[in-house]
Amino acid sequence: MKSTSALSLIAGAVALAAVTGFAALNEPSGGNTAEAKTAARLPVERTSLLCPAPGLSDLSETAYTAFTPSGTSGGSATAGTAELLSSAKDGEATADEKSDDKDKKGTSKKDKADKPVVSLKEPGKPATGEASGADSPALIGTATGRFAPGWTAQQTTTIEAGDGRGLLGISCTTPDTDFWFPAASTAKSREDYVHLTNPDDTAAVADIELYGPDGSLKSDVGEGITVPAGSGVRVLISTLTSKAADDVTVHVTTRTGRVGAAVRAADDETGSDWLTASAEPAGTVVLPGIPADATSVRLVAFAPGDDDADLGLKLLGKTGAVTPAGHEELHVKSHMTAGMDLKDITRGEAGSLMLVPTEKGKATPVVAALRVVRGKGAKQEVAFIPATGPVGARATVADNRSKGSVLSLTAPGAAATVKVTASAGSGGGTPVSKTYKIAAGTTTAVTPPVPTGLKGTYALTVETRSGGPVHAARTLTETVDGIQMFTVQTLPDDRGTVEVPAAQQDLSVLDD
Template sequence: MKRTTLSLIAAGAALAAITSVAAVAAPEEGPATAGRAAQQPVERSSLLCPAPSSSELAETTYTAYTPKTEVSAGSGTAALVPAARALADKDGKGEKDGEGKGAKDGKEAKPFLAVKKQGTPVTAEENGSGAPALIGLAEGGLAPGWSAQQTTVFPAGAGRGLHGLGCSAPDTDFWFPGASTAEDRSDYLHLTNPDDSAAVVDIELHGKDGALDSEVGEGIQVPPGSSVPVLLSTLTGKPQTNLTVHVSARSGRVAAAVQALDAKLGGDWIAPSAEPSDSVVLPGIPKDATAVRLVAFAPGSADADLKVSLAGPNGALAPAGHETLHLKSGMTTAVDLGELTRGEAGSLVLTPSGDSGKTPVVAAVRVLRGKGADQESAFIPAARPVGDRATVTGNAAKGTHLALTAPGKAAKVRVTASAGTEGGTPATKTYSVGAGRTLAAAIPVPDSLKGTYALTVETVSGGPVHASRTLTLSGDEADGVPMFTVQNLTDDRGTVTVPAARPEMRVLLD
């Protein structure tokens, strides 16, 4: 048989194999055509949670949840394990014990927290300084929209209050406006590495006069499968009341979050700001906020001139005396806005002012509730839009508040409250959010609720929509302090865009 004939037969067999794989992998709603991508449920999702506290008095609750998705309701796994064990489990070298707390005989350790099925949240508690940093992976039908939260009560000491943080996916670049190295503050940057090789991270600090000299923040090693806290005040010799922290990974990837501990004003986690943009939204400032401080930063080479507005229930208003904001490139700017909301929940919206151009910025607000010695603080960074769907866990029957903001076009939003961790029937409600307004939504609490529940927010039409969830404690459970924490709701990564593909004969030819 001639060589040419053999080549043609081989080419035909290879083409048949390619076509077969393409047919199996085709989207269920129809094949992607040239120039048309398809949205498909994700098959793997990772989450990282930093160690919540070094205090023996702290009480931490972890929650996790995967929303119901008809397209991918099949079997799967979703589990969080302590960071130190996560790497050991990969290597089959975990500790052996009788309680399944380590890998034994090369088998995986028992998860710290695992979701068993869609639509049912799960929870775990850990008190004291032993609460671990967690590394998690979800696969199959439990991956789309998998979300987790850690909520910690600090009854006393620096940072006293309610600290909440949504566990996040690893990345390589983060911005944190609102950090501080002031005398009363102890801010720790937590870096969590999920991989089996070390990550190398650079930390830059930007104050009111520009970048701070700090060689200590360069080339920080984050070992495999570990979480490392870095006290920001050790990176610079001069205290700075308002800082913007930039974290970038030279190699590897990490999750990053700043825990702010104030000796007088309580504390909370500072989640990363949305990526730099010329327009930003900081959603859900509580109606009873007693002081609001805006911290903003322009990371590029150009200054930024911004219009400042408060989107409330009846429309947008400019804060008196702070209608505009000028940001010098590379310098952190802070503005105290006082009792901004005055009895009605609202959202700050920053947009380009006049003909100043579209300069990307990052921003966050520090919010205080209470008076005198009973003040407590939380932070709201600039938020990404909800997108198609966002999920947040750890909501209680009382003390949970949801804010929805449509900074541009009006929107229709569907909110679903899941069953509880110990029982209950899901409930759903649809809301209309006016253009340029913030809606304090009356959450549809699940019937016969037991335990805590998850909230799923979906954009039905219009938008974009930005959202945040506030948890509050009061009375005896908070020792008279108005404890609270705020988390933004952003797209839960339930789907991924699959590029269009087709068989291509030319790949078979020399």
Template sequence: MNRTTLSLIATTTALAAVTAFAALDGPSASGAATPEPAANLPVQRTSLLCPAPSISDIADTAYTSFTPVTRSTPSSGKAQLQAADAQTADGTGNSGTGKGSKAAKGSKGGKKSADKPVLTPKAPGTPVTGDTSGADAPALIGTADGKFAPGWTVQETTEVAAGTGRGLQGVNCTAADTDFWFPGASTATGRTDYVHLTNPDDSAAVVDIELYGKDGAIKSPLGENQTIAPHASKPILLSTLTDERQADLTVHVSVRSGRVGASVQALDDKAGGDWLAAAADPAGSLVLPGIPKDATDVRLIAFTPGGDDADLKVRLASPDGLITPAGNESLHVKSGMTTTADLGAVTRGEAGSLVLTPTDQSVPVVAALRVVRGRGDKQETAFIPATAPVGTRATSADNSAKGTTLALTAPTAATTVRVTASAGSEGGTATTKTYTIKSGTTQNVPVPAPAGLRGSYALTVETVSGGPAFASRTLTATEAAVPGFTIQTLPYDRGMVAVPKTTEDLSILQK
């Protein structure tokens, strides 16, 4: 035999042995055996990516890291955030260590060098905070393993006192992925919108950015083949990708090779600004939870990426049930075109969430809300993307004794949820309350702040029984009469994973 034949036999034998050892339990030939259900176990590793927080020299940014306590986790583990390289639009940037960027201060205030962890949590169940200031704070790349991995959450919150985007901006650091939809971006005069792309891996990522306006796809060859260097972050100003100025756009970020984290920073010259997180995957029915009760203007932005138009029934889940907004009973979304609906002060002083369902044929749609509080030159803006249900558990970090609102929505059936407020970052005792939300309603529930709270705390929401629950958390901070606020949704944290049972099965070698 030649060398190739010998190698092939050796490889085949090795694969057969491995397969035999790790074969899944399954029914025997007689059908007598029944497969055992997969075990639901904590994830062993989690990665998160935080975008560079601000372009303002007077920005103050706080980071809060939190891992909820999870059963059956290892006794060891660690979590840390480190500075990514800054990469400019022309592909230049730092060399790979993050040096040269201003890293955040640690939870005890001392400045850390850029190549050391920004945050190092001590134990699950207690938040850890850090802060930074100015326009040169870097994007961060985070990893957690062992006991810190299941449900690890990091919140980035920035206050900007004046100028473009002034107000409160907040974003949950996100996992890397290959496909993102952002309905609600803009290239209009007075808007400065960046899409931030962060690559956590050792090889470059190649990304396409597609823009869709009211008339369909916008030609944007400059959005194609964007290269994101390893361990680097790249902000891309949307108005540099096209000459068209449109108030409402849908941005599609698709990754040709590798993976990235993606977020859009939407800044307005007069109406503040916030981060626009990626919307939930295209679906026929969508929930956008937690519109502030004092919202003065709400705009719905929707887009369908398929070949069919979508017709949606628009309803508001109020504290008393599902109602139809006057004049906005339905929305027709043309295929490939960004469609909007101005809902005005739709909540009318009460808690509310928007529920979109197909009127007939179900067509996948992505959607987000642009929400304004205040009036005139005291306006501030935030966004609510369509989101996934809370599921088993979801967590929101960086809550304070005042200024936190938790909205819970049960769009299809009554649901019971358990809400746990963690210990404070500087002291306090965790506390838990259970709430039942009636079908078709939204409730702003009393937040169970920790006893003896010092510092910030995290809220963990768990579905106990009933139908799917949707949630969002609003932070408010009024400064100079401007009602600053930011809203983050609470989708399932994917802290658990189904692991099928495996046993040794040597009989496979005889087949």
């Protein structure tokens, strides 16, 4: 006979199973040993995104686009929200944090922060918002329920002239505790800021480490940076060291809490753009989407471990993989940043760069990024391409226009097939899909499909259908005063589903 406490435990277990849908309560046959079931992949039910403060220029105009692909529901069929809200405050990490409780119009900052900048109404259709000027804060976003799986947001800023001119694009990032940014700089011609955004209700404490060609750039100023709850701060990295270096790797970690991190890089001659974090250190890395008309490409790599890395370079083009003449290998010393000028490596043909261990080297994990320049003279413009993971099951990039988008698809190993879907437009239009086959070791650069009857902007979703891993990037171009301003966003797996282990309960533990 079972005790009262045992019966209570059974009732609790039944209730838990009803809520989660994950547990099985049938008593095992043939013995009392619980048997694990195959793990299931289920849609995530909550996703966070962080968009850094868009700029330091009064001339900046910023467009926000948020999107959730249709067809994968988390939670119930109708429940959930997806909103981007202004952070409480954004400013220099060393600035005086005091501010008035009221703005000039008498509206509290809290009231302004509570009104969504972007609010998504339904999956499958983008929602948009905008901001102007230098004082626009970082945004903190949360998607729940049916809006969470695959939720993405794009922040695109246009600065037509002056300091930091250019088209600056970034796919808003998920909060984390560890970020690597190769291709930053403390050179006199550069003005690079690390932007840190804290989505949580308690303060986060972050450290910023810098590594140049000769190793660590020692500084106590980058230690213990407090990022207030629900706020963003920015740090000019040249103030963290007295040494000027063309190639610097920035390492952001948190002691407490988590943050979103990105680097806003600006150059006197080539303009500005966002540098997002490299994929986690790996022995082989892929940097997809070098534009066909790139006039200058610079590779920057860093080996965070205790071993040096010997890397072979492979350019994956339209017809196959080639080793760039004169740029066959790159030696990266442990804890030192290495750079290589690849010049106009693509020579009129879009491509992707793959770094692999050389025959003499072992698979030493590295992080890497490309600094890409298009145009010449006063019409130069810059963008950055970090090493990125494969598309996986699905990846999405928002803020595509009727013209100006190029999608690069790279199959570094086996051949692959992907499905590309252009969503409905933010103001109207019918979704369109197209299938592409990518040969092994090649890059296919295409003008992506556009929704029928497009009004506004739209999202592109890439799904791997068969074959090997595919890496992808979207280049967005906007011509301003004769300058082809551009930005590149990579498309790693959206992690819209999570593996949930299933287990069979052993009810024998409830027996007296």
